[in-house]
Amino acid sequence: MQIRVKSGDSLWKYSRVFQIPLKLILDSNNLDNPNQLMIGEVIQIPGYVTKSYTIKPGDTLWKIAGWYQAPLDGVLLLNDANPFALKPGEKVNIPIRVTWSLVNPIQNYDxxxxxxxxxxxxxxxxxxxxxxxxxxxxxxxxxxxxxxxxxxxxxxxxxxxxxxxxxxxxxxxxxxxxxxxxxxxxxxxxxxxxxxxxxxxxxxxxxxxxxxVDIVINGLPEEEPYRTLVDEINNGSNQFNRWKANVRGVDLNNQYPAKWEVEAKRKPTKPSPRNYPGKAxxxxxxxxxxxxxxxxxxxxxxxxxxxxxxxxxxxxxxxxxxxxxxxxxxxxxxxxxxxxxxxxxxxxxxxxxxxxxxxxxxxxxxxxxxxxxxxxxxxxxxxxxxxxxxxxxxx
Incomplete structure (x- = not known):
């Protein structure tokens, strides 16, 4: 989430308002002088996203902050709107603390x-x-x-x-x-x-x-010459579940100079879906x-x-x-x-x-x-x- 610095702002104030460790705010920004922020400067606040809200008759920032469980001071920091004269149809930004997973690991992870x-x-x-x-x-x-x-x-x-x-x-x-x-x-x-x-x-x-990984999950590459190369290495089969290698048919975990010669003698001698250690x-x-x-x-x-x-x-x-x-x-x-x-x-x-x-x-x-x-x-x-x-x- 981004905040534009106003008069009287400090990183310590942001840390207190948003309940974010000051160290993480410092590490989220490349600031020449963290102790002297420039008015209008953009500061990254980790762990938050913003949600746009359209003002309705009778709304107050206090009410809106309560609905979204957002810090009122954070709402004020994020907006230039006059909190005492909100106009229906006006848009304000609400800081939302991220408490959910951003990564969904339960899928074909290409x-x-x-x-x-x-x-x-x-x-x-x-x-x-x-x-x-x-x-x-x-x-x-x-x-x-x-x-x-x-x-x-x-x-x-x-x-x-x-x-x-x-x-x-x-x-x-x-x-x-x-x-x-x-x-x-x-x-x-x-x-x-x-x-x-x-x-x-x-x-x-x-x-x-x-x-x-993309070969295993998505099949043959679209690009040539890789499509033809992979097809040849896999003997024309469209089944890639056993494919361990990179796109050139080299097993990347047989590529390191740690008794590589021993592996080379007992592994495939040409590009293969698995176990070929390469030419060197x-x-x-x-x-x-x-x-x-x-x-x-x-x-x-x-x-x-x-x-x-x-x-x-x-x-x-x-x-x-x-x-x-x-x-x-x-x-x-x-x-x-x-x-x-x-x-x-x-x-x-x-x-x-x-x-x-x-x-x-x-x-x-x-x-x-x-x-x-x-x-x-x-x-x-x-x-x-x-x-x-x-x-x-x-x-």
């Missing part, structure tokens, strides 16, 4: 849905910052969302594998709930959120493989983008969300630090998922992250069954994994 939801979140919670870390093969921008200002840096990503797109909906549900309850000074799953915001910078890349490590723009982001930001820990199995992989060749075991023990306690240290599978992002940085890296396999997991599992998966999300921020 790239367009992601982009729409990102836009909604940024409009209501402008303290969330968006960056673009690269593009997919087909040129789709890969968004990164960042929440929090702390020195601890935590990264999470989802949908490395196309038919595991439910993980994207999961991360977007996490950030929606986190931002809403943080703004409203409410706990999330019994956890106080302001200390997490202050201590931790959270980086989310909610859809690493948008081209692949880090040939695909999506995998490169995540690697570059990790090198640039030097995260303290990284969690890659996959499906399925209700397990958490956390080791690589003995290079994982002691902290990893402490974290996975807590993740397992909170989720019921089984921690597995080593597995005969390499070249994944988690493997490379541990090898490259000697920091805790995890692959969280949500749910059970065959991917794409049914939407009917989402509620249970969310309840199982919300503890992993939150404890990654406070531990």
């Amino acid at each position: 790239y367009n849905t992601l982009v729409t939801d990102v836009r909604k979140l940024l409009a209501v919670y402008p303290f969330i910052k968006q960056g673009v870390i690269g593009e997919s093969v087909m040129g789709k921008p890969l968004p990164e969302l960042v929440v929090g200002k702390g020195n601890k840096k935590v990264h999470m990503n989802a949908s490395f594998h196309a038919n595991e797109w439910l993980t994207s909906a999961l991360l977007m549900k996490f950030i929606d709930d986190y931002a809403r309850e943080l703004t409203n000074s409410q706990m999330l799953s019994g956890v106080s959120l302001p200390p997490l915001y202050e201590s931790t910078s959270l980086s989310l890349v909610p859809m690493v493989n948008p081209d692949g 490590p880090l040939t695909e723009p999506e995998a490169i983008a995540i690697a570059d982001l990790s090198r640039r930001k030097k995260f303290d820990r990284a969690l890659a969300f996959h499906s399925q199995g209700e397990v958490i992989f956390w080791g690589y060749e003995g290079l994982e630090p002691p902290e990893s075991e402490r974290l996975v023990t807590e993740y397992s306690r909170l989720s019921g998922y089984t921690g597995i240290r080593y597995v005969d599978s390499f070249a994944g992002y988690k493997d490379w992250f541990i090898k490259e940085f000697r920091k805790p890296g995890f692959t969280v396999e949500i749910g059970k069954g065959e991917s794409p997991l049914p939407l009917s599992q989402f509620s249970k998966i969310y309840q199982d994994t919300i503890g992993i999300f939150l404890s990654s921020l406070y531990m």
Whole structure:
């Protein structure tokens, strides 16, 4: 919600009137001098939207504020109307506190849905910052969302594998709930959120493989040469539920230089709907983008969300630090998922992250069954994994 500064306004006043933490208002605005606002300057107030109301005979701002459970001072701040001389037909704006979910995860969560939801979140919670870390093969921008200002840096990503797109909906549900309850000074799953915001910078890349996700959900791409390429790789079948790869038939989670040669010897040797590691490590723009982001930001820990199995992989060749075991023990306690240290599978992002940085890296396999997991599992998966999300921020 936007407010135009009037004489006597201050950020502290906005914080008091709208009951929004001052820190979030500060972080929602790029102000040269937060202590000296300029009359007419536009200020972003997180956690609110505006509703237009047309004045009827007998209306007062006090009545209108009561009907919408809006702060009267907030209504006055938002409007230039004379509160003692309202005219029928005149329009006023009412500040409405957002207490509902902006993200609907119970749907086929393709790239367009992601982009729409990102836009909604940024409009209501402008303290969330968006960056673009690269593009997919087909040129789709890969968004990164960042929440929090702390020195601890935590990264999470989802949908490395196309038919595991439910993980994207999961991360977007996490950030929606986190931002809403943080703004409203409410706990999330019994956890106080302001200390997490202050201590931790959270980086989310909610859809690493948008081209692949769109193939699984929407079928063959319209654009050439990708339509013909995907059709050939899939042997002319219009069934894409087993498709894990990007649009070029490369498995993005087999793309990392962490015993890549071992995987290359036992995996498909040409583009395939699943498991082809490519001609060499880090040939695909999506995998490169995540690697570059990790090198640039030097995260303290990284969690890659996959499906399925209700397990958490956390080791690589003995290079994982002691902290990893402490974290996975807590993740397992909170989720019921089984921690597995080593597995005969390499070249994944988690493997490379541990090898490259000697920091805790995890692959969280949500749910059970065959991917794409049914939407009917989402509620249970969310309840199982919300503890992993939150404890990654406070531990």
